[in-house]
Amino acid sequence: MSFHSMWAELLPVGRSSASGGYRRYAWTGADADCRVWFEEQAASRGLSYEVDRNGNQWAWLGDPAAGDAVVTGSHLDSVPDGGAFDGPLGVVSSFAALDELRGRGAQFTKPVAIVNFGDEEGARFGLACVGSRLTAGRLTAADAHRLTDADGVTLPQAMEAAGYDPDAIGPDPERLARIGAFVELHVEQGRALDLTGDAVGVASAIWPHGRWRFDFRGEANHAGTTRIADRHDPMLSYAETVLAARREAERAGAVATFGKISVEPNGVNAIPSLVRGWLDSRAADQDTLDAVVGGIEKAARAHAEAHGAGLDVVRESFTPVVEFDHALRDEVARILGKDTGLTVPVLGTGAGHDAGILSGNIPTAMLFVRNPTGVSHSPAESADEDDCVAGVRALADVLEGLACR
Secondary structure, three states: OOHHHHHHHHOOOOEOOOOOOEOOOOOOHHHHHHHHHHHHHHHHOOOEEEEOOOOOEEEEEOOHHHOOEEEEEEEOOOOOOEOOOOOHHHHHHHHHHHHHHHHHOOOOOOOEEEEEEOOOOOOOOOOOOHHHHHHHOOOOHHHHHOOEOOOOOEHHHHHHHOOOOHHHOOOOHHHHHOEEEEEEEEEOOOOHHHHHOOOEEEEEEEOOEEEEEEEEEOOOEEOOOOOHHHOOOHHHHHHHHHHHHHHHHHHHOOEEEEEEEEEEOOOOOEEOOEEEEEEEEEOOOHHHHHHHHHHHHHHHHHHHHHOOOEEEEEEEEEEOOEEOOHHHHHHHHHHHHOOOOOOOOEEEEOOOOHHHHHOOOOOEEEEEEOOOOOOOOOOOOOOOHHHHHHHHHHHHHHHHHHHOO
8 A cells, every 4th residue: 555545544534624633632532543544554564463561553574572673653643633744644654664665675684663652642641652651661550540631531441441451551671672773754843854955854852841730729709790909810820921931932942832721610700710721841951941941930930929829830741852872863864865975954853752752762763754834733734745755765765774784
């Protein structure tokens, strides 16, 4: 099956007719449909299929037990109303690259696998890269069992309802020991390649990043009868903190975003008692990130005090700077440049990925495919057909260079 036919087959799964974006959340019906699609792709190619203890899907060419395997893939879930390319481009391109290599008559000397990591986006339970974090031992089973979605459904309940065993989750060092290299292809979430005019690039590092929850606590009261002077309105503190985040990020050359909010009691005619906002912040280095988040929290506490509100700040997740394995990165760049003589762009990114999570356990690398607008996590996310095909060929070249020598 060609890249185009695979892409067309997957495209409607989990797509909202209202927004045009995707709602492929972990352990939901749309997620199950994506998993069926993955299993069918593996079967159609005669690949060995398995699901690991954390719900990640694997399709193997060759004997996994042989070790030193070359693995590629990404994820199939989405953020709320996300785009079509973030995650799925890497999975579809992996199957297409394998088809390309078979068409070339490539002789594999190492096992090759394609993986779909579960719950990468964290859209349902609030923590990104759950599947790869569990596998790498970066998330304990106990902490995973405490994850809850907006409806109060726990991760174990969701997994069990989807037909998986939540009691089995946890670190998987035996599986990781089989892998010699992991290469993830992903649409670029930015415009660096568009600005350089290149279809494909190689990742150098992932910026340190995290998510913080800000709970502003005030006093619920009637919106029509409570004097302004008598109010303890946490929404004001929250709003001023959003503006402070923008100022701190601009000053430091970083990014800081309040993109999710929860309000109680959430009535049009009620002053809130609680405004809960989630901050996502990222920077090129740890010191800058610490300064940005520290500045935002300082401003938030000052605004809360001014409006008679309380404030709790909780760091819900954090990933330090990830430097991709230099030897693997340089080898990937060499493979891609050997026939053309061109220097392949090497660029950093502010987006987190499964490859970043696994980098502390195994050598990892990433390829980026040009995004002409730089828009991501949106229905407007895009990549040109020619660039997608170039990405497939580049991934095939890399897999051939790593697994066929």
